[in-house]
Amino acid sequence: MRSLLLDNYDSYTYNLYQLISEACGVEPLVYKNDEISIKEISKLLSEGVVDNIVISPGPGTPTRKEDIGICQSVLTTCKEVPILGVCLGHQALAAINGGRVVRAPEPVHGRLSAVQHTGHPLFADIPSGSGQGFEVVRYHSLVVTDLPDCLESIAWTCGGHHAVRLQQRGNTDDDDGHQERCSTADPIITKEGREAELIMAIAHKSQPHFGVQFHPESICTKFGFQLLHNFYTISQCYIGHTSISRVLPDPPMEGPPGRSLPPRPWPSIHTAPAVGRLADQDPLRLVWRCLPGLLSKVAVNKTSGSELLFSRLLKWEKDTFWLDSSATDRGRFSYMGGKGGSLWKRISYRLHASSSKTPQDGSKLYPESDAPHSSSHHSRTGGVVTEEDSLGMVRETCVSSFFDYMTELIAGHSLVASESDAKGLPFNFWGGLVGYLGYELKAECGGQNAHTSPTPDAAFFLADRVIAVDHLHGDVYVLALYRSPSPQEGIGALSSRQILSTDLTSAEPPTSIMKEDALHWLKIAMKELLALAVIGDHGSALESTSLNSSDVLIKQSHTHRDTQLTSKVQKHDVVSIDSECSPSNVSSLVPPFHLRHSKEQYMANIEVYRQALHAGESYEVCATTALERPHAPEPSLLYSTLRRLNPAPYSSWLSIGGADGLTVCCSSPERFLSLDRGSVLEARPIKGTAPRRPADPVEDARLAAELAGSEKERAENLMIVDLLRNDLGRVCEVGSVHVPGLMEIESYATVHQMVSTVRGLRREGTSLVECIRAAFPGGSMTGAPKIRTMEILDACEGHARGVYSGSLGFISFNDTFDLNIVIRTAVISQAYNVVNKPESGRQVQRRSSSAEVSGSSHDIEGGQDSPSERFASSSRGASDGCSGQLQSDSWVSIGAGGAIVVQSDTGSEYEEMRLKARALLQATGLCDGLHGPAIVDDAAAPYQRVERVMSRGTF
Known part of the structure; x- marks a missing residue:
């Protein structure tokens, strides 16, 4: 039946x-x-x-x-x-x-x-x-x-x-x-x-x-x-009959779900369509090498070793990435890489310009009985993909959807791996795509194309050279991909003696140029890594004649910087965010952040969401806004500070070259979705946040217990767990979707979080792109029901979210992926000019200092300018920022928000939004040279950003 x-x-x-x-x-x-x-x-x-x-x-x-x-x-x-x-x-x-x-x-x-x-x-x-x-x-x-x-x-x-x-x-x-x-x-x-x-x-x-x-x-x-x-x-x-002819095969597991999933053999004998080899494309081969224990030889502490590797090898340059498990107790592997390689590409995607007629006045959305429902009119808008290779060659292509483009791209990069690869590499990223999917890609997942993002709607590197770090064992791996028509299996692991002694110009079995390129990079990367290990072992140039003095100073200077920064972070413990930073202590050249939606507008939006909840239009609405300002901190300093202040298992650095000059500094604790080699899909939604008080263990424990017992937070979490079960249920085997962890409390540097885990076994024949598309955007950033709730958000928020609320991570050519939810993130753009607004003569009544981050606000005494006005007046004669630390013609945006349910209190929801921006404001303030978090002024900013005119198809 x-x-x-x-x-x-x-x-x-x-x-x-x-x-x-x-x-x-x-x-x-x-x-x-x-x-x-x-x-x-x-x-x-x-x-x-x-x-x-x-x-x-x-x-x-x-x-x-x-x-x-x-x-x-x-x-x-x-x-x-x-x-x-x-x-x-x-x-x-x-x-x-x-x-x-x-x-x-x-x-x-x-x-x-x-x-x-x-x-x-x-x-x-x-x-x-x-x-x-x-x-x-x-x-x-x-x-x-x-x-x-x-x-x-x-x-x-x-x-x-x-x-x-x-x-x-x-x-x-x-x-x-x-x-x-x-x-x-x-x-x-x-x-x-x-x-x-x-x-x-x-x-x-x-x-x-x-x-x-x-x-x-x-x-x-x-x-x-x-x-x-x-x-x-x-x-x-x-x-009056039974239809037993159409019955399912035996379930894929025994007993009730929720305990474990038997992973499938890898690679699957029933490969998904997107994994298959295109007829006109040769397969990819993998070469790699493990350097056991190298991380411990270069590390000052648990997290500094991988930063030293990144700084030494990739130098914080444009077109670099670092998928950084800075919370090493929750994230075992980190991955980093940069521009170069015969396969390397920078890929960006922009949706065609929005033609949505979504109403902009959220208060008029929901009359009692005749609110419009446009779900039947969602269409795949399509857009323009821009590819640039390592030689600077650019190609633009119109595509029906970015997900279809990714499917074809992955199909054209089929990886042939050896048994030694499968057994020797304990992690899943062996090269492939690294980047982000922006929130506005919801337009290709059932949502509306309501707002045009100033940043690309998706941006990825095709990374064919990767350095992987195993934080558990301290091992470092170098990997390279190349395309080869040879029927033999991948070259697999090579010994350091083989690589370092090989003369690539000597007579040896003929190899392709791509293979030579991969082997040459492997050789250079290993030399750099082993040099760092030698410095770590001996500590001075006198004991290592093959290295010059500058190599020796790298670790010493890095140690000094790490010690200074750690001291600064510890001195300004996250608890101090609650203390006020007086105007006299703030440099007049440090611009304040302002809210994209004023406090009053954000709270008014919450009331509209509550009306929608009462009308039956939604169960839960995930409201967001952004704190923004011109003149960003130096990106590498900001990220280096952030990863120490707020270490997280899904932290990321993504620096994208090209016209936009986009840099993403992310300290996300949340996994959107992953797929491992056993075809197990996993989501780890977060719903429920409470502040930490690490300086007061008793109070800190009380806050965690209060979160665990919160009726409102449990309702929020349950709704999103059911939503993620639904999203996985679209692409998983019947009976395999289960919840091994429900509403568990995890404590991070600045907040306690309520986290659940949802898993399922991918249905045979389903591509990894289909899995991502079925669940995007992450339900913890939309609410439920997802489609209708996104329509409500489009109308009230009135702006594109961009990178924030999307997903960032890797999609490996071995048919695995791991993507985070982009939260606790600063996005720095170089694509804007900042101009002063005409003088309005307005009277500023109040400002938001660091005290307001924790909920308090203070009137400004008569005659005292707000931070915005002080910055505006000073910036007329100085555009280089504060003490050389601020970049001119740049823009930094920090997204933040929270879930709105029937039990929500409007004021508390506003404070939760500010709490989630806390670590980013603290990191920015430290970079600015302040004695506290960056200043937030919720008055109208006296400056505005002017978007550089660009084609929607240009990256």
């Missing part, structure tokens, strides 16, 4: 897909509510292709045609077909038959309720009543009331609703093996009274139509599997 699953543009539909597949044994057909006609559905039913219909949840209201689509016709036309409506589908069933759908006493999103039922067959073998174990997750703002005679209520809430609690690690005795470490005993907070008996399920008295208000597919709903199995059983009985 097979189901037709109608998707109302929800972000949990593929959780239903997975659950239906497991419960019924056959994967359902999935259509969006505007891409199939009632005639086509009738044909599927009459031909026996499908036997029943499931209507998904979704945003909006069942009385709005744009929200419910074809589902209205299905409910009125398919009267003899078993139909199950979930949430919005449940409400549509009631509305079509004359029931009332009204606003609930209060919206309930990501919270649980006990349910009592009548014993209807839909609830067979499911307990009933408070304390009996049947707890369900609810995501809704509307409820069904006043049922007509043809409908009956078969389940309702008993008691209130509460946040989820977690069981301790260890084995669980879940009801059906499909929930993971969720517990509903001993609720944190319970709402009673008006919530006592809300309708949670209905049934038609004469037709096989049923509806449930709750979400059986949520990770924390009990007996969801049993409910879907019951619907399958009802469908069998009603139709």
Whole structure:
């Protein structure tokens, strides 16, 4: 028996897909509510292709045609077909038959309720009543009331609703093996009274139509599997036959999900289409060498060794990258590289200019019943790819989408690896693409092309030369790729004696120029690395006659710089961010940051988001803004400071050459998505943040415990976990998506975070690009449902997010990838001029000092200029910045934000946004020479950035 699953543009539909597949044994057909006609559905039913219909949840209201689509016709036309409506589908069933759908006493999103039922067959073998174990997750703002005679209520809430609690690690005795470490005993907070008996399920008295208000597919709903199995059983009985010919193969794992995934052999014998070799392209070969323990010979401390390697070999130049696991206890490997190599390219992509008609006044978005829904009008906009190789040759190409371009690029770079490669390299990045996907690429993932980003919408290097660092063992690897038609396998690992003694001009078996180039670079890189090791072992030039004195000074000067910076960071512990930096201590040449949205506008946007939540348009909205200023700190100093102040497992330095002069200084703690050689996909969404107080261990522990027990943060996290399960469910094997870590607290240098882990086994034949596209943008930066919520954000934010909120990392030619979420990041652009605005004669009433970062603000005494005005007046005669540390004609932007849910307090959300910018402001302030964080002035800035005129196709 097979189901037709109608998707109302929800972000949990593929959780239903997975659950239906497991419960019924056959994967359902999935259509969006505007891409199939009632005639086509009738044909599927009459031909026996499908036997029943499931209507998904979704945003909006069942009385709005744009929200419910074809589902209205299905409910009125398919009267003899078993139909199950979930949430919005449940409400549509009631509305079509004359029931009332009204606003609930209060919206309930990501919270649980006990349910009592009548014993209807839909609830067979499911307990009933408070304390009996049947707890369900609810995501809704509307409820069904006043049922007509043809409908009956078969389940309702008993008691209130509460946040989820977690069981301790260890084995669980879940009801059906499909929930993971969720517990509903001993609720944190319970709402009673008006919530006592809300309708949670209905049934038609004469037709096989049923509806449930709750979400059986949520990770924390009990007996969801049993409910879907019951619907399958009802469908069998009603139709009078069983369709056992279309059954799934055995599940890919034994026992309940949540414990482990058996990885597939690598490489897979069923390669995905994007991994295959193009007919006109020779495969790639890999040459590499490991230098055991080298990092410990050059390191001053845990994190300085890799920075020394980067500084010595790549020198912070343009067109360099450093995927930097600066929090080495959570990130084992770092990767770095630069321009050069026969395969190297700089790749940028710009979407065609936005033609969106998204309303710019967010307050007018959501009248009670007629808000527009444009999900059916999303189109792939396409854009221009610009490639520049190491010789400076430039090529521009119009493409239908960047994801399609990446698919073709990867297909043309098939890597042939040896057994020694697979066994000898403990990490996944063997060369490939390194760069970022900007947030505006949502336009190619179902979202709108609402705003034009001043920075490229995607930028990558094709990196054919890589240095990898193993922080666990202290080993350093050098790797190079080259293209070779030779049928022999990759050259694999070579000994240092072989490489260092090889005369590449001597008579040896003929090799291609590309192979010679790769071997030559390997030789040079190893010499540089071994020279650093010699300096580390001997400590002076007198003991190493083959090295000149400048080589000896590298480590000494680096040690001095590291010691100075560490001392400075320690002296200005993150706790000191809460202390005020008086105007007299601030150089008049240091420009203040200003908010892209003023404090008042940011808080007004939050109120619009809350209205959308109450109207049923969204469950959670991830609001963002940016703190921006002209005259950026010197990029290498800023990143070097940031990685010490706020070490993180997904930190990154990305310096992109070309016209834009873009540099990304990232200290992200969050993984967006990764794929390993065993085809295991993993997401690690973060939702829930609290400040740290490392100088006060008792207070620090209290803040962590408060975060762990926060009802609001748990609701936020649960919603995003369910969203990520959905995104992985689109591309993973049935039954493989699971949550091994739910709402765990991780502590970083400046904040505590609530983190969950979602994993699944990639479906055979699915390319890695399809996996990325299915989940992009990361749900922790959008909210849920993703498509509708992004529309809300587009209207209120009014600006492109750019690099911020996107993803940065590597896509390896060995069919793996690891991408972060771009948060806790400064983006420095050289593509702007900064000019003073005409004098307005305005009276500045207040400024934001470092004190306001932690929530306090201070009026400026009469006659005292704001930081913005002092900078404006001084900059008329000096544009070189502060003490030579600030670059003229540059712009720095720090994105920050937070998730808005029904329980959000507007003022607290503003402070959380400022908290997330804290480490970046502190690092910038240290670079500026201040005794605290950089100044933030929330008055209107007296300067503005002027974008350099450029073609949308130019990088």
